[in-house]
Amino acid sequence: MTTPDAPPSTSAPRAPSRAPALSPSRANDFMQCPLLFRFRTIDRLPEPPSSAAARGTLVHSVLEQLYDAPLGERTRAAALALVPSAWENLLEREPRYGELNTGGDWLDGWLDGAGRLLSTYFSLEDPNRLQPVARELRVEHQLAGGPLLRGIVDRLDVAPDGALRVVDYKTGRSPRPGYESSVVFQMRFYALVLWRERGIVPAMLQLVYLGDGQVLRAQPRERDLELTEAKVRALWSAITQSAASGEFRPRRSALCGWCAHQAVCPAFDGTPPEFDADLAAERLGCATND
Helix, strand or coil: CCCCCCCCCCCCCCCCCCCCCECHHHHHHHHHCHHHHHHHHHHCCCCCCCHHHHHHHHHHHHHHHHCCCCCCCCCHHHHHHHHHHHHHHHHHHCHHHHHHCCCHHHHHHHHHHHHHHHHHHHHHCCHHHCCCCEEEEEEEEECCCCCEEEEEEEEEEECCCCCEEEEEEECCCCCCCCCCHHHHHHHHHHHHHHHHHHCCCCCEEEEEECCCCEEEEECCCHHHHHHHHHHHHHHHHHHHHHHHHCCCCCCCCHHHHHCCCHHHCHHHCCCCCCCCHHHHHHHHCCCCCC
16 A cells, blocks of 8 residues: 655545534544544545445445345345446445456456355345344434434344344454454444433344354443443543644554555654644534633
């Protein structure tokens, strides 16, 4: 991956958007590296298109559309048949993914990779036995005295007795033992929002890893979600304190090798854009001074 020769002189243009909110992805950014959080959430620095991200979006789109088919017609062949049109739709929504296409042979192989992930899905679940109540469900909850929480649940199943199952598809491989914390946090984040909005603790959190065919399940308790809320509040306090001081410090880790912003990161002798307190206030929805 290449990086620009010099840091960008200005931040991304300000554009009207929905009310500022904290998502599990952005919360994980801050836990991984506060400066990465700033670059993505406040400065919104551009990042090169990612082949893995594009494939993940494509596979999610196909799995969402698959459940539009009647029971009995949700087959592997039907899913694979959706891939070409889903890719065209993705290119219309995100033209930058067209930069990934370096030739017909590359594209054919890349789409075949998406097809293999979809085939793995059919070895893990039978979609003809499922009738989700929601797919790509946008969930929000305003924490009293805290941030607006926002996320997208890949699939929500409801049992006849009203029990909720939250399902998330992952197109990568399952984490090694001891590295599950970020995905556990993400799923509990969704469960917290659903609990606060619906008054029901989800009975099951299910992560479906299409990269290696693993399924991880957890049954959250109310106490787990209370602890998740406390963690979210502590994170938000740290974020607002960083915004008030203008200090979002870099945190070096093995993940730095995949970061698109090394050229403007002090940990790699780069110079970040000047911190804009007004922009931070706008994009975080909070005051940045006492």
